[in-house]
Amino acid sequence: MGSLLEAPGPHRQAAIYVAGTAPAVPVDADRLRAAAQAMLSPEAFAYADGAAGRGTTRRANRHALDRWQIRPRVGRDITGGDMRATLFGRTLPVPMLLAPLGALELAHPHADLAVARAAAGAGVPMIVSSQASFAMERIAGEMADAPRWFQLYPSRSAALVESLVTRAEACGCEAIVVTLDTPTLGWRPDDLDLGHLPFFFGKGIANYLSDPVFRALLDRPPEEDLPAAVRMFLGVFANPGFTWAKLAGVRALTRLPLLVKGVTHPDDARRAIDHGVDGIIVSNHGGRQIDGAVPAVTALDEIAPVVAGQVPVLFDSGIRGGTDIFRALALGANGVLIGRPLFHALAVAGEAGVAALIANLIAEFDLTMRLAGCTAIAEIDRNMIRRGEP
Ligand SMILES: Cc1cc2nc3c(=O)[nH]c(=O)nc-3n(C[C@H](O)[C@H](O)[C@H](O)COP(=O)(O)O)c2cc1C
Ligand SMILES: CC(C)CC(=O)C(=O)O
Numbered sequence: 001m002g003s004l005l006e007a008p009g010p011h012r013q014a015a016i017y018v019a020g021t022a023p024a025v026p027v028d029a030d031r032l033r034a035a036a037q038a039m040l041s042p043e044a045f046a047y048a049d050g051a052a053g054r055g056t057t058r059r060a061n062r063h064a065l066d067r068w069q070i071r072p073r074v075g076r077d078i079t080g081g082d083m084r085a086t087l088f089g090r091t092l093p094v095p096m097l098l099a100p101l102g103a104l105e106l107a108h109p110h111a112d113l114a115v116a117r118a119a120a121g122a123g124v125p126m127i128v129s130s131q132a133s134f135a136m137e138r139i140a141g142e143m144a145d146a147p148r149w150f151q152l153y154p155s156r157s158a159a160l161v162e163s164l165v166t167r168a169e170a171c172g173c174e175a176i177v178v179t180l181d182t183p184t185l186g187w188r189p190d191d192l193d194l195g196h197l198p199f200f201f202g203k204g205i206a207n208y209l210s211d212p213v214f215r216a217l218l219d220r221p222p223e224e225d226l227p228a229a230v231r232m233f234l235g236v237f238a239n240p241g242f243t244w245a246k247l248a249g250v251r252a253l254t255r256l257p258l259l260v261k262g263v264t265h266p267d268d269a270r271r272a273i274d275h276g277v278d279g280i281i282v283s284n285h286g287g288r289q290i291d292g293a294v295p296a297v298t299a300l301d302e303i304a305p306v307v308a309g310q311v312p313v314l315f316d317s318g319i320r321g322g323t324d325i326f327r328a329l330a331l332g333a334n335g336v337l338i339g340r341p342l343f344h345a346l347a348v349a350g351e352a353g354v355a356a357l358i359a360n361l362i363a364e365f366d367l368t369m370r371l372a373g374c375t376a377i378a379e380i381d382r383n384m385i386r387r388g389e390p
């Protein structure tokens with residue numbers, strides 16, 4: 001049997017299963033999540049799925065996205081279709097990146113290495129987490145010249161921050177993302193109930209264990225005394241005293257584009273620009289930090305007009321399909337980050353799972369865009385959507 005979609009296009013066939021054959025990796029985000037849950041330990045699933053407090057913001061992220069209604073334009077020639085977008089001088093096949101996710105070894109033993117290979121295969125940038133399960137140099141080693149960025153938790157140790165940023169530059173990361181919404185971990189009942197956080201067990205700390213500055217803080221090497229290294233990690237990885245003024249210190253360390261992640265207030269978007277950032281990631285960390293925080297897409301709607309094109313605005317927290325990508329772009333985002341579905345796809349089928357997820361998202365976005373009458377990213381503007389009833 002042929003594919004269900006015959007129209008020409010670079011990614012068109014990606015999501016398409018041959019009639020009668022169910023896809024190995026569920027296409028729908030909810031089914032993908034369920035498949036991952038069936039395979040993972042309760043602790044691993046809870047860590048990724050978990051949210052702050054009662055999960056109000058995690059739910060609100062979806063609810064708010066669903067309220068935005070696409071207003072398709074008809075009677076247009078949609079034979080072609082160009083999803084490419086340029087960010088910081090790099091042309092991407094589609095305005096989509098893989099969000100930084102820590103402790104991916106909970107999902108799959110190949111963790112970040114599998115994600116890196118799938119990302120590189122698709123040309124979709126991977127944002128390597130500070131909390132990666134492999135050292136960033138090994139992850140980069142899987143990617144040839146494919147685009148990768150590095151996400152930094154501003155550590156209490158300025159020397160460690162400098163070392164991490166220097167290493168990221170040296171292994172070919174093309175941008176530095178400073179996450180500002182996690183000066184300390186949020187209140188996460190699922191993890192608390194299970195008494196489990198990956199970091200306590202030495203997971204997701206490979207970038208620290210491989211760092212000369214971090215190792216110099218230890219009395220004995222982590223290979224001899226992992227619990228002591230874990231305690232040191234817990235003591236230094238975050239910096240509750242990190243302020244806008246201190247961002248200048250990170251800015252001074254690198255000539256790479258610097259983005260801040262976790263902005264939801266328009267005044268903070270203004271401040272970020274005043275402090276010389278090159279990009280803003282509107283995100284509430286998938287509702288994992290403050291229960292009751294503003295839905296991320298509502299924040300995007302407020303922030304995009306304030307930024308008004310001065311720097312690129314990226315968006316995450318709730319993106320589950322191609323229509324969500326369309327909504328975010330229509331609200332002024334220059335690109336989106338894929339979060340939890342990436343963890344789920346990795347759990348279900350490793351590198352192949354992530355490759356399938358990426359291909360499916362691109363294919364659905366492609367179809368959404370052209371069915372809405374748009375054949376170029378620039379055509380996806382505010383006029384293409386409206387806010388529906390609550
Ligand atoms: C398992 C997991 C680990 C995460 N680790 C990080 C991290 O190390 N650094 C970071 O900036 N954000 C981290 N995040 C937040 C994501 O980058 C992203 O903001 C969030 O997943 C978006 O919400 P969504 O998954 O509901 O779309 C993590 C999220 C999850 C689910
Ligand atoms: C706080 C980190 C260590 C990991 C993270 O960002 C998360 O679990 O959401």
